[in-house]
Structure formats: C-alpha cells, structure tokens
Amino acid sequence: MNDTAHVPARTPPVRVPTGWDRRRRSALPLALALAAALAGCSADGGTRTTPELVIEAGIDLRTYREGDDLLTAGLGAAGLRSPVPPAFANAEAPTREELRRRAVWTNWRGIADLAPGGGYGEVYGSLAPVPGREYQALVRLPGRQQPHRVLVQVPDNFDPKARCVVVTASSGSRGVYGAIALAGAWGLPRGCAVAYTDKGAGTGYVDTADGRGIGLDGRVAEPGAPVEFAVPARTAGEGVAPIAVKHAHSGDNPEAEWGRHVAQASDFALQVLALAHPEAGPWTPANTRILAVGVSNGGGAVLRAAELPDTGIDAVVAVSPNIQRAGSGRALYDYSTEAALWMPCALNAAAYDGVLLARPNGGRSPAGDARCASLRQLGWLQADEPAAQAEAAREHLLSAGWTDEALAAGVLSVNFDLWRAVNATYASAYARSGVDAMPCGFSFAVAGPDGQPRAPTAAERAAWWSDASGIPPGNGIALRGGVEPGADPTLAGNLCLRALWDDAASAVRAGIAATEATTPRAGLPVIVVHGADDGLVPEAFSGEAYARRSAHDGATLRYWRVRNAQHFDAFLGLPVLGARYVPMMPYGYRALDAAWQHVAEGAPLPADAEFNTTPRGFADGAVPPLRVENLGF
Known part of the structure; x- marks a missing residue:
C-alpha cells in the first residue's frame, strides 16, 4: 500500500x-x-x-x-x-x-x-x-x-x-x-x-x-x-451480555x-x-459488460439479481447455489431442520460403512445410535434394533428427495453440528428476532473453559471481523441454548427449530416465503453449476430444481452437473475427502470463461453438461496430486 x-x-x-x-x-x-x-x-x-x-x-x-x-x-x-x-x-x-x-x-x-x-x-x-x-x-x-x-x-x-x-x-x-x-x-x-x-x-x-x-x-x-x-448496548446488571451477529x-x-x-x-x-x-x-450498464457470479449463498444472491429487470447484468454464473423457486425444490430451512433430526441416525446405516468420517472409530456412532433411540421414542421409527432404525431413517430421507451421495457428504455438517448452528441463525433472521429474543431460546455468547458465558477479551473482539465466518460457533463465540442433559442433548433444540417450519403461520415461514426466487429476466444467459454429491445444499432441492423450473419457464439457462463433487472445497485437504471428491472451483471458472465468450465474443452459450470426473483415491497410502484428467473436462 x-x-x-x-x-x-x-x-x-x-x-x-x-x-x-x-x-x-x-x-x-x-x-x-x-x-x-x-x-x-x-x-x-x-x-x-x-x-x-x-x-x-x-x-x-x-x-x-x-x-x-x-x-x-x-x-x-x-x-x-x-x-x-x-x-x-x-x-x-x-x-x-x-x-x-x-x-x-x-x-x-x-x-x-x-x-x-x-x-x-x-x-x-x-x-x-x-x-x-x-x-x-x-x-x-x-x-x-x-x-x-x-x-x-x-x-x-x-x-x-x-x-x-x-x-x-x-x-x-x-x-x-x-x-x-x-x-x-x-x-x-x-x-x-x-x-x-x-x-x-x-x-x-x-x-x-x-x-x-x-x-x-x-x-x-x-x-x-x-x-x-x-x-x-445492553442495560448493565443483566448478566453477561450476548453477542449480536448481523x-x-x-x-x-x-x-x-x-x-x-x-x-x-x-x-x-x-x-x-x-x-x-x-x-x-x-460509465453505464449500456457500455460496460457486467458478469455476476457467486457460490453457495452468493450463488443464490446472483440468481435473485437475475430476476431484476434493469440491473445491466449481462450474464450470471451460480455455483452450488442456495436457491428455491416457488413450487420447485425445497427451502434450505426445510431440509436443514430435517437433516438435523434424521441424519445422525441415518449415517449409521450399512450403506455408509465406507464413509470414514461417519465412523471415526470404525464402528457405529454412539451419537447416531442415541438419535435413533430418540426417534423411536418419538414414534417416528418403528424398529427396535439400532441397525434397522438407522436403515429406516435413511429410507425416510431418501423418500424426501435426498440421495445417498448427498447423505454421505452430509457427515461433515453432522460432525461439526453445523445444521443446528445454521438453523438457529436462519430462524432468527427469518423471524427478524432481536439479540435477546432468538427463537427456541438460542443466543450467542463468548464461552469460557467451563462452557459458561463470559465477556470477550480485547484480542478476541479485535479479530472477529477478520477471522469469523458469519455464523457462530467459532472464534470463541458459542451457540447457547437448545441443549438438555442426556444421551441426545441437542434433540430438544432441533425439535423446536423444526416446529417453526411445521407451523405454516410462524414468523419463520413468513420470512422464508419472502426469499422465494422467480424466473430470470428474458434473454439473460445463466449457467448454474452444482455438485452431484453436495450434502449441505443438495442439487435436487436447489440448483437442479431451480434450473429445471426456470428452463421450463423460458429462461436462457444451462445446467452443469459435476459428479463426485460436494459443497466444501476447503475441506479437500483432508485425505479422506480429497481422495473421494473433486473441487468445484474449476467449474466455476470454466463457466465464467464460457459466459464471457458468449457476451463479449458472440460465442454460443454452451450446452447443459454432466462432468464425469475421476476421484484421486489413494495410491501407496496417500492421495496423489490432482490432474486435469480428474476433472472430466
């Protein structure tokens, strides 16, 4: 500088x-x-x-x-x-x-x-x-x-x-x-x-x-x-102040x-x-070429911009987008609250025996068995034996539109308790709740070694802007609430969050309705790219469903499906994931290349595509370096 x-x-x-x-x-x-x-x-x-x-x-x-x-x-x-x-x-x-x-x-x-x-x-x-x-x-x-x-x-x-x-x-x-x-x-x-x-x-x-x-x-x-x-600022004398998250x-x-x-x-x-x-x-939209691109929620954002009539945007690329068309696919909060309840049990099914992160000790997940027992007690499962309960939970999710590939990748969100953190944050956003009135009694606070809330240090606070991801827990901030003693401590909180979806009159449902997408404006070139194994934002509920409905409605849209690709490129440094999945980022860059060639050089918009990739696997106990041949270009 x-x-x-x-x-x-x-x-x-x-x-x-x-x-x-x-x-x-x-x-x-x-x-x-x-x-x-x-x-x-x-x-x-x-x-x-x-x-x-x-x-x-x-x-x-x-x-x-x-x-x-x-x-x-x-x-x-x-x-x-x-x-x-x-x-x-x-x-x-x-x-x-x-x-x-x-x-x-x-x-x-x-x-x-x-x-x-x-x-x-x-x-x-x-x-x-x-x-x-x-x-x-x-x-x-x-x-x-x-x-x-x-x-x-x-x-x-x-x-x-x-x-x-x-x-x-x-x-x-x-x-x-x-x-x-x-x-x-x-x-x-x-x-x-x-x-x-x-x-x-x-x-x-x-x-x-x-x-x-x-x-x-x-x-x-x-x-x-x-x-x-x-x-x-919170009134003094009310205990440790919560942390407000935008x-x-x-x-x-x-x-x-x-x-x-x-x-x-x-x-x-x-x-x-x-x-x-x-x-x-x-400098105007009429004389400046503008490409819009985003990944995950950013992909959903650029697709929402694609609906607007006079933005000047010339083409849109959305990678792994979180998006829902009215009457097509499923809302994130719907399938994420479902996953939070059912997926820990389902991942103990025999179909996922080879998914190493699902069984960190090589056997059954005790937390998964505890969730299966909870679902049985609720009357949602009928089997008494844990293996049969896990298989029944898997079948339930498959019947709801999940795939085995998405469920296998969903182990990341289960292990990190990501579903509950996402759902608590989004429920508060949809309901427009204040920091002291989050749904289901959740809140955010800095946690001490004993798990109890405390004031942040100056150093912790100074690093939030640069280090945080936007959704706690992380950076010393914990998600509090929704936890009860017992073998399945997060069940109560997850049930409460799911009930906000099941109640069609809830403020959460009203907030979700305001996020539904419509068709891109006529003639706007759009390329949607999604991984077939995405376990956080499954393509069947989001990118694929949006693309199918929008193309049916006359949008100029192409859909690229990437086999053996999930949501989190950043996790591919873990050998068990790098061996199994290819990164999504190369396909985003390639889609941008194609969009630019179309709007700037007059090249035809590429066709729909499915990339048949080749995971790296293991060789001599290690994951070999990625080669272009792995990407299926």
Whole structure:
C-alpha cells in the first residue's frame, strides 16, 4: 500500500440517484469527484429500477502495490497456503491493513482448496499478485435497518476500452471478501474490476455490553461512528451480555433482499469507475459488460439479481447455489431442520460403512445410535434394533428427495453440528428476532473453559471481523441454548427449530416465503453449476430444481452437473475427502470463461453438461496430486 484517500461519512446519509453523471472529472480530487458522481443523473433520461445507493460511510480508497496487492493482500501463494494466519503486531489493536490481510487469508482458505497437491495454481486458478486500487463503503437499501458493505477492486491492468466488471456476493454469511477466491481470482487477473457485497450479513459482530460495532476499516469503532451493524448496548446488571451477529439480528431478513444487494454493488462499481477513470466516462450498464457470479449463498444472491429487470447484468454464473423457486425444490430451512433430526441416525446405516468420517472409530456412532433411540421414542421409527432404525431413517430421507451421495457428504455438517448452528441463525433472521429474543431460546455468547458465558477479551473482539465466518460457533463465540442433559442433548433444540417450519403461520415461514426466487429476466444467459454429491445444499432441492423450473419457464439457462463433487472445497485437504471428491472451483471458472465468450465474443452459450470426473483415491497410502484428467473436462 502506498497511498490512501478517504471521503468522510455524511450526516444524513447521501442518497445516490440511479444513473451516472457524464461530465469529465479528471482534474477533480477524490472528494469533489465523489460529490459530482453523487449528484449525477442519467443523461439519457432512462429510468432504472435498481435501488438507489444510500451512503452510510464515505468511499474509502486504498492502493495496493509494492509488496501488497488486491488478490492475495501481499501474502502470495506461500502466505495463503500457510496454515498459520498472518500475525497482528498488537493482538488487542491490529491495524486496518493487518485486519485486511487476515480477512483475505481467512476467506481464501474458507472457500478454496489450497492444500499441496490439490491443484490450485497448477491445474486451475492463479495466485499471482494483482496490484491496484480498492474502494469500500457502507451502503443501505432504502427502508432497511442496517447497511451492507460493498467493495470494488480496480486492478492496474484494467482497460477502460474493454469495460469488464464482475459483481459478486459473499458465500455463506461471510464478510465482504467472502467471494475473492471465485470472483476475484477469475476477474482480477483478466483486468476486470470486481465488485463485492456482504449481502447484509458479514462478520461485524457486536458485544452488546457496550454496543460498539465495526467500522469501515474493520476495527471496533468509537461510539457514534458509522458501523456495518448497530445494536443498542445492553442495560448493565443483566448478566453477561450476548453477542449480536448481523445475519441473525439485523432485523432485515437480508436473504429476502439478496438480489437488490447485488444490484447495488453493481451500481457502486460504475460509480467507482467514474472516479477511477473519469476520462473514459460515462460509465453505464449500456457500455460496460457486467458478469455476476457467486457460490453457495452468493450463488443464490446472483440468481435473485437475475430476476431484476434493469440491473445491466449481462450474464450470471451460480455455483452450488442456495436457491428455491416457488413450487420447485425445497427451502434450505426445510431440509436443514430435517437433516438435523434424521441424519445422525441415518449415517449409521450399512450403506455408509465406507464413509470414514461417519465412523471415526470404525464402528457405529454412539451419537447416531442415541438419535435413533430418540426417534423411536418419538414414534417416528418403528424398529427396535439400532441397525434397522438407522436403515429406516435413511429410507425416510431418501423418500424426501435426498440421495445417498448427498447423505454421505452430509457427515461433515453432522460432525461439526453445523445444521443446528445454521438453523438457529436462519430462524432468527427469518423471524427478524432481536439479540435477546432468538427463537427456541438460542443466543450467542463468548464461552469460557467451563462452557459458561463470559465477556470477550480485547484480542478476541479485535479479530472477529477478520477471522469469523458469519455464523457462530467459532472464534470463541458459542451457540447457547437448545441443549438438555442426556444421551441426545441437542434433540430438544432441533425439535423446536423444526416446529417453526411445521407451523405454516410462524414468523419463520413468513420470512422464508419472502426469499422465494422467480424466473430470470428474458434473454439473460445463466449457467448454474452444482455438485452431484453436495450434502449441505443438495442439487435436487436447489440448483437442479431451480434450473429445471426456470428452463421450463423460458429462461436462457444451462445446467452443469459435476459428479463426485460436494459443497466444501476447503475441506479437500483432508485425505479422506480429497481422495473421494473433486473441487468445484474449476467449474466455476470454466463457466465464467464460457459466459464471457458468449457476451463479449458472440460465442454460443454452451450446452447443459454432466462432468464425469475421476476421484484421486489413494495410491501407496496417500492421495496423489490432482490432474486435469480428474476433472472430466
């Protein structure tokens, strides 16, 4: 990094009209250029329906060159591959650049397989540094309670004559760098500007003991400063204060607005390009090619943006998307609450004897047998013998649309208790619950060695923004509630969460209804890519069901199915998983290649495809390096 500029926050927030000022601004300093951009209006008189930008905290510009860069934060391939995160000089008060570097490291390693032999940077992808400028702001959707973070990276090799923008949304509930391994790694080396949004979630956790949120620079902000997530401080004397998590406690049900978050990020990118390259203006959707891409929740977000009529997006690529069309597939909360109850038992069935992580000790899972016994006591299973109970639970899930491949991969979510964490967070988001009123008595708090809540240390709090995934538990924060003594302690909480789905009149069901997708706009090229073995967001419930229904409704959509691929590339460094599965990221990059060739060069949109891959397996007790032949291209 060698220069900075900052446009301070404004009071009241600045509303950016839809459209772009077409005047030249090359001689203007950043603050005046921003003011001119904010005052701009559409010169062609056209009307756009994407949301106006409401700036909560002014645009912050940082330049990354000479040992730092946009794609790897100066870490390079070796630094990103290191299992040890970049250090803070002072753990209690890291600098903004230390936080950024750590956030980039965290999000790369949370999405991509960077393990030796995994193929990244050799068979597919690139970790070459990309110098350039980075613009960041907090913006708000009209009528929403909380802002979302947007960030645009403009590489030095950006060509104003080519005018390429990649817009993306973070996977899962991650912070704003949560799609850098997909969108950034494809777009930046090609000279595209890349626009990111955290889509209303992120890692700006708040300790409600004082209510201080995270500022634009990633540090705990001073009282009264603009923050990415604001909640009131808890009244003193009420015990240990809970931790507020934006996805769960924003009050906005952000998933219902995913498409508009992406549209705002796209508009923000054009505003930024008007500042970065005023001599090449105007910057409009009509003269700038815009590709939208996302993975997991980010894939669902770009598909929701595909519905909007005037975003200027030219093509969409969605990888392993969490998406549901009305009347097609199943909602995430439906099948995830089902999985939380039934899957621990089902994975003890004989069909999964070869799934090593399902049986860490080589025999039956005691927790699975305990869940089978609970289901029998509830009257949901009729068999008395554990093996027969497990088989009956498996048959129940297969009849509900699960596949053996998805169930085998679902062992990851069972072992990490991920289903319960996801369901508690999403139930709170759908119901718009406050931090003290999460459904089923759940809450988030820092846990001490004895499991009891305690106040966070300064060092713990300082690292939340850079290190967290957006959904606790993790980073010292525990999910509390829904646990009772006995052999099956999480049963009660999971039953309560499932009951919120079964009650058609619940606030949770109303919130889920607001997230249902519709058909992409006519003529918009869309490529959906999904792994056949996805155990977190099964293709039968999500990507495949969405693609089938949308194609039936006339969408210009292609569906790519990848055999022997599951949801978590980042876990493929574990030999038992690397031997069994291929990564999904290469297919996302290939779909982006195809989308770009279609919109920029006029190449035909590729056909539907099924990639017959070849897992690496084991050779001499080790997993051999990935080769292109494994990918089935």
